[in-house]
Amino acid sequence: MEKVSQPSAFELTNCPIDLPKNWFGNLLHLFSLNAPFKFVLTLTLQTSDRNNAVAIFDRATSLFQTDYSTFLKKDFHQPSAEPLPGGSTLLLPMVKCALERVSATTADLGLIAVTQGPGMFTPLRVGVVAAKTMAYVNSIPLVGVDVLESLALAAARRQKLTAGKIVQTVVNAQRQQLFAGKFIVNDAGRVDRCGESALVNGVAWAKSIGENVLLTGPGLKILSESTLYQLSGNATIDLESPRWWHCDISTVADIALNRFDNGDLDDPWSLDPIYFRPSAAEERRANN
Numbered sequence: 001m002e003k004v005s006q007p008s009a010f011e012l013t014n015c016p017i018d019l020p021k022n023w024f025g026n027l028l029h030l031f032s033l034n035a036p037f038k039f040v041l042t043l044t045l046q047t048s049d050r051n052n053a054v055a056i057f058d059r060a061t062s063l064f065q066t067d068y069s070t071f072l073k074k075d076f077h078q079p080s081a082e083p084l085p086g087g088s089t090l091l092l093p094m095v096k097c098a099l100e101r102v103s104a105t106t107a108d109l110g111l112i113a114v115t116q117g118p119g120m121f122t123p124l125r126v127g128v129v130a131a132k133t134m135a136y137v138n139s140i141p142l143v144g145v146d147v148l149e150s151l152a153l154a155a156a157r158r159q160k161l162t163a164g165k166i167v168q169t170v171v172n173a174q175r176q177q178l179f180a181g182k183f184i185v186n187d188a189g190r191v192d193r194c195g196e197s198a199l200v201n202g203v204a205w206a207k208s209i210g211e212n213v214l215l216t217g218p219g220l221k222i223l224s225e226s227t228l229y230q231l232s233g234n235a236t237i238d239l240e241s242p243r244w245w246h247c248d249i250s251t252v253a254d255i256a257l258n259r260f261d262n263g264d265l266d267d268p269w270s271l272d273p274i275y276f277r278p279s280a281a282e283e284r285r286a287n288n
Helices: 024-031 068-074 091-101 121-138 145-159 204-206 218-222 225-231 248-263 280-287
Strands: 041-044 055-060 060-065 112-115 142-146 167-174 177-185 191-193 196-202 215-216 237-239
Touching: 024 225, 041 121, 055 091, 060 091, 060 248, 060 280, 068 091, 091 121, 091 215, 112 121, 112 145, 112 237, 121 237, 142 145, 142 218, 142 248, 145 177, 145 218, 145 280, 167 204, 177 218, 191 215, 196 204, 196 248, 204 225, 204 280, 225 237
Parallel strands: 041 112, 112 142, 167 215, 215 237
Antiparallel strands: 041 055, 055 060, 167 177, 177 191, 177 196
């Protein structure tokens, strides 16, 4: 594979100025000058569920992608007698593998994108901490992506929804609850949030769904077969196929790149996972 050349997130022309010393200030300076974009090598981490995924993109072009199950089959080598490590344990080896496959290092990265949540507690925590650490240590721009928004945008594009159409997305919150979000397709073909996302009861959420809406997301798996049957039989509700209910890493990268292009970056010091509630261990400690 041809070696990836040293990238630069921006190309600044005819601007003989002294830039601020900190990397975040540098980015804001460049954005304010409307510098033309050129090459952006993006490391993307999708860690909202057990099947972690890692990808390298050159803007919208995927250079390499893998997920936990694929990595185990093709790239992970361990004595058969030992138990297989989980997805969170293998996240950094997956990142190392992805960079090696495109002949790059962290020094070549122009952006790091990571799913911020909601999702499973441990994978989210490990993914966000890994992304923040790499971004801070290597002075790389960072964007955390809302999983509910990513699900909505991917569904809207698959179904070719026009402006004004509604997409509702859900992620399993355990205990028969859902993390739920509602989005509307805008004139640019992206999605805007309709109100705040929330932690809701699954049965109550299914009963509250209005008309002319598209439903998607892994949280739909907790609904009973009869409920799913009723939803799919409603002529005013579109229920996406289960094959599309996962978080698509290319959409995560797309949202991050769009925010990057518009100067909307996250601070590695303040970016936190979206949990909606404490972990089970934290709740037990709080009750003791």
